Amino acid sequence: MILKGVKDLIQFLGLLRDENVHFFLEQHSFDSVTVTFTIIQFRVEVYFYEDCVNFSYFKGDEGVSSNPELLLAFAKGDYSFLETLGIADKK
Amino acid sequence: MNTPIRSLAEFQYEVRSLKLLLLKLKFDRFAHQLQLLGKYNADQPRIPADQTGGGQWTDGAGAGDGSPLGAVTSAVSTILGTVESAISFVLAGGFTKDQMNMSVQDFTSQFCQGRINRELPGQFAFNTIEEIQNLAKQGSDAAIKCIKILKQDRFRK
Numbered sequence: 001m002i003l004k005g006v007k008d009l010i011q012f013l014g015l016l017r018d019e020n021v022h023f024f025l026e027q028h029s030f031d032s033v034t035v036t037f038t039i040i041q042f043r044v045e046v047y048f049y050e051d052c053v054n055f056s057y058f059k060g061d062e063g064v065s066s067n068p069e070l071l072l073a074f075a076k077g078d079y080s081f082l083e084t085l086g087i088a089d090k091k
Numbered sequence: 092m093n094t095p096i097r098s099l100a101e102f103q104y105e106v107r108s109l110k111l112l113l114l115k116l117k118f119d120r121f122a123h124q125l126q127l128l129g130k131y132n133a134d135q136p137r138i139p140a141d142q143t144g145g146g147q148w149t150d151g152a153g154a155g156d157g158s159p160l161g162a163v164t165s166a167v168s169t170i171l172g173t174v175e176s177a178i179s180f181v182l183a184g185g186f187t188k189d190q191m192n193m194s195v196q197d198f199t200s201q202f203c204q205g206r207i208n209r210e211l212p213g214q215f216a217f218n219t220i221e222e223i224q225n226l227a228k229q230g231s232d233a234a235i236k237c238i239k240i241l242k243q244d245r246f247r248k
Contacts, residue, residue, distance in 0.1 A: 028243035030104065030185045047239065054235060077206050091209050 003053040006033060012046070101185075118170060185242055191221040198241060207246050212237050 082088035
């Protein structure tokens with residue numbers, strides 16, 4: 001499958017359906033549509049532009065936490081706290 | 092000189108803006124016609140015929156004030172305001188033409204959450220958005236990443 005742009009979006013969603021991969025659609029910029037899908041360990045964001053397609057992927061280990069401080073740090077974007085826990089890279 | 096339109100989405104956005112502008116102009120003309128009608132008042136006093144300017148209207152409020160026509164004019168003005176608001180509506184994400192000439196540093200400080208600097212490629216801080224878009228079109232991975240982060244509304248202030 002060659003993805004050249006947003007015209008190939010439906011075909012790509014068909015592929016995800018065939019593979020039983022959960023996905024959802026978002027729009028964060030007026031010139032693109034984002035397809036986010038998840039498989040174990042990875043969340044992938046695929047950006048469909050008019051004339052190109054690219055993607056980012058985010059790796060995780062599916063671990064769960066019930067630490068309210070950590071949750072709050074994520075919500076607040078408190079990177080210094082996340083850095084102390086070794087979750088965020090030091091910048 | 093106008094910046095060339097870069098994509099189909101931008102072209103469609105321009106068309107939509109022009110359609111709204113045309114609608115506003117039609118409303119403007121309609122409002123103007125109503126105002127002209129509103130100014131006509133058969134009971135408005137005129138300068139007596141034996142004086143200079145005889146037959147001309149004297150100063151005084153037109154029939155538009157407080158009259159049904161005035162109310163219509165007022166309603167049209169309200170609609171005009173709504174149309175103007177619609178014209179100034181900016182879709183989320185992406186860049187306006189003015190923003191294309193801003194440096195990444197200026198753009199991020201004005202429009203983006205500070206935390207994007209954690210992932211924004213630092214080498215482009217003093218390049219304009221337009222320059223980075225051109226680099227992205229040439230296939231620079233760092234430029235593509237930079238544009239992707241800057242463009243998305245979820246990382247905006």
